[in-house]
Amino acid sequence: MMVPNLVLCLLVGVLFASGVYLLLARSIVRALMGLLLLGNGANILFLVASGPAGRAPIVGASDVTDMSDPLPQAMVLTAIVISLGMTAFVLALAHRSWQLSHHDVMEDDPEDYRITIKAERNDMSDSDFSQAEPRSEPTDFEGDPGSTG
Template sequence: MDVNLTLVVVAGALVGCGAYLLLERSLTRVLVGLVLLSNGVNVAILATSGRAGEAPFYGSADVDDMSDPLPQAMVLTAIVITLGTIAFLLAMAHRNWQLAGHDDVQDDTEDARIRRLAVDDATSDSYDMTADRDDEDDYREDG
């Protein structure tokens, strides 16, 4: 099976840029990242599905000359699912813009509290970096 190297590079670039944008705080950038990621995956599916051939209708061509319809159906389904996800994310960004005046995702207060407790514990005088793992296991069994 021959795979077009250009399509593989394009798919990799789209997935990479999409993954980078998904890690941003702005919901608009997350939205663009989702679009890029889904398009990259769709291009990758079509690039690895094999060569283009005749339309896969019964009796229209020889079976060996037909293209495989399964990857095309998977990409079509992925497009519909992505459209629904994008609509939901767009509605969420719009609502956040109405309520807060921006579309940035805020930190979770519980995560911030746990992070602050971990830093306080690591910088306290009772924190011992040289403790054996066996001592910690014995402490867990007793406690």
């Protein structure tokens, strides 16, 4: 029977909560810190869920029941590589934002604002399915445009 470490479980919860809070910020650097905290929380969660520590998983070196499971460790290594790639990408975004506007706060896009206003009014006149343009495919969903039946 496996009994997880309560301190590590609480640490995972605090890292996830802090990461989500920071990820929802408008600042790119805060969002990056949130991504890093979420990644570290997921890594600790993998290690907590993997069970107790054991001997190295080398066949013949020890009894099979005393060996640790290598899969969670491999998943943590993969998550570290993915976190490194995401960190590099978000740092590049933050650097470009600083070059263009001298701050790292994400501004509202005017097009997003226009779409939000239209969605609130339920006005889809500028949508992709505008009636001003003739459509070549059937509109009653009877079949594919290229089907013969």
